[in-house]
Amino acid sequence: MGQISASVSFLPLLEEPVSFDVLIYTGKDTQAPEDWTESGACLIENSETVQLRSFSTAVHGVNTNVQYKADF
DSSP states (O other), X not given: OHHHHHGGXXXXXXXXXXXXXXXXXXXXXXXXXXXXXXXXOXXXXXXXXXXXOOEEOSSOEEOOEEEEETTO
16 A cells, blocks of 8 residues: 555646555455455556556565556
């Protein structure tokens, strides 16, 4: 989440309050928290994608992207 907040220098400037969804892809055998819900892919037409820094631990690997509608 910190990387998303720090990305304001290269993402489009927004003049009004916005919200965003966090979409997490996991392995099929991953146990998700009870308050998470399953969904299909969240596809955005005419979108731009910015790849943020990836990182890995001994247990997990995380790849992060921010995707936004290009013609807002």
